[in-house]
Structure formats: C-alpha cells, structure tokens
Amino acid sequence: MIKALIFDLDSCLAAANEVGDQLFQPAFDAIRRANHGTVSEDPLKQAFSECWRFPFNDVAHRYGFTDEMTKAGFASFAKIDVAEPMHGYGDLHVLRELRQKLFLVTSGFRRLQESKIDALGIRKLFAEIRIDAIDELGSKGKAQHFAEILKSHSLEPEEVMVVGDNPDSEIAAGSRFGMKTVQVLRPGVLRGDNATLYIHSLNELGKLL
Numbered sequence: 001m002i003k004a005l006i007f008d009l010d011s012c013l014a015a016a017n018e019v020g021d022q023l024f025q026p027a028f029d030a031i032r033r034a035n036h037g038t039v040s041e042d043p044l045k046q047a048f049s050e051c052w053r054f055p056f057n058d059v060a061h062r063y064g065f066t067d068e069m070t071k072a073g074f075a076s077f078a079k080i081d082v083a084e085p086m087h088g089y090g091d092l093h094v095l096r097e098l099r100q101k102l103f104l105v106t107s108g109f110r111r112l113q114e115s116k117i118d119a120l121g122i123r124k125l126f127a128e129i130r131i132d133a134i135d136e137l138g139s140k141g142k143a144q145h146f147a148e149i150l151k152s153h154s155l156e157p158e159e160v161m162v163v164g165d166n167p168d169s170e171i172a173a174g175s176r177f178g179m180k181t182v183q184v185l186r187p188g189v190l191r192g193d194n195a196t197l198y199i200h201s202l203n204e205l206g207k208l209l
Contacts, residue, residue: 001159002100002159002160002161002180002209003100003155003159003160004100004101004102004127004149004153004155004159004160004161005098005100005101005102005160005161005162005163005205006103006104006105006146006149006160006161006162006163006170006174006179007095007102007103007104007164008104008105008106008164008165008166008169008170009104009117010052010053010106010108011053011166011184011186011188012163012184012186013088013089013095013120013122014086014087014088014089014092014120015186015187016052016053018086018087018088019082019084019086023080023082024052024077026079027051027056027076027080028048029076030072030073030076031044031048031065031069031072031073031076032044033072034066034069034071034072035066035069036066036068038064038066038069039063039064039069043063046063047059047060047062047063047065050062053165053166053188053189054166055107055108055134056074056077056108056134057070057074057134060073077109077112077135078109078110078111078135079111080109080111081111081112081114081115082112082115082118083119084119085119085121086116086119086120087120088120088122089201089202091201092122092202094202094206095122095125095202096125098205098209100161100209101127101153102126102127103127103128103129103130103149104117104122104126104128104129104130105129105130105131105132105142105145105146105149105170106130106131106132107134107142108131108132108133109133109134110131110133110135113133114131127153128149128152130145130148130149142169142170142173143172143173143177146160146162146174146177146179147177150177157177157178157179158178158179158180160174160177160179160180161174161179161180161181161182161208162179162180162181162182163181163182163184163205164181164182164183164184165183165185165186165189167183167192167193167194168192171183171192171194171195175194175195175196180196180197181194181195181196181197182195182196182197182198182199182205182208183195183197183198183199184199184200185199
C-alpha cells in the first residue's frame, strides 16, 4: 500500500522555462564572458538548453566548462529567482486530491527553487520540502534525502512512490531503495528504462495507487 509520494519539481510539476527563457539569460551572459573560446558555440548552446532540465554543476562538468565559467555561472544563478506567479502543468490539481502524504525533493539553486515553489503556490501541499541546494556546502543528493524521509516519517520503501522526469536522478534514487518509481513523460522528456511505470499526466496516478 502506497502511503507517501515523493515528487520532483522541474519538468514534473512545472516546465523549468515556464516563466520565459530570459530568466536564465544573465547567467548565460556571464558564462559567455568567462568562456574565452574554450567551449565552441554549438556545444555552448546545447549546454545552455540543458540547464533548464539538469543541475548546472552536472551540465558544467559534462561540457567541460572551465573553473572561471563554472564560478561565473554559480555566482549569477545564485541570484536568480522567479518574481511572478507560475501555473505549472495543467494537472497540478491532482496533488490536492491525493490522500497520501506528499513530499517534494528538488535539486538546484536554493533561491531559485524556493521562489518557484512559492510562485506555484504549492508549498502547503507537502508534508516536507527538501531542496538539494547545489550552491550550498553539504549537497547530499536525492538518495540521501529519500533515506532521511524514510527514517523521519517511519516509512518503508515499498510504501513510497517516486514521481519525476529524470531517470538518472530521482528515478534512480527511488529504484536504489526498492521504491515504486513513475517517470512522467512531459514534453521534451526522454523515456528512460529504469522506472517501474510511465505516465504522461498526473491524472494517471490515481489508477496506480
């Protein structure tokens, strides 16, 4: 019996770029200024596009950003927040209908992720919200956050369902503990091969519980 659900935020509950591509432009400009030709234009554009779906530190490593580029990106991203209301995907009403205990675990820059949660107006829907802040010392990774949720809320892995978009992040972490995992195939999300179940909308969750 599923007693709790752990949700991801970006590309699960809301499109990361819902508020517009201009949100990240200051950070992209800072990274360009620090580039000095190290990363050519096409890979740099691809890296920027991946910043919407993956943690910046992972993108920086994958595309070989120099220390100067990475530091410039961190400094700029850490100042960014969402200052206008967000709506999220059209199925967020499902969160209010679920009777299980809900958790939110998201990775990224603390200020940005906190502002998205408030812009969506969903903070009160969750028993606990955990941000694995990559701009703070002691970033744990989602698996450690999941372990702490199990312990602090006296839950067994088989009582928890993980819902997210990233097969290498929350889906992998949930699978590691033997939790049921559900990959939400939002627009632009590539289907992984390690989730227990696959859905296109949160409206499909009811029949899985």
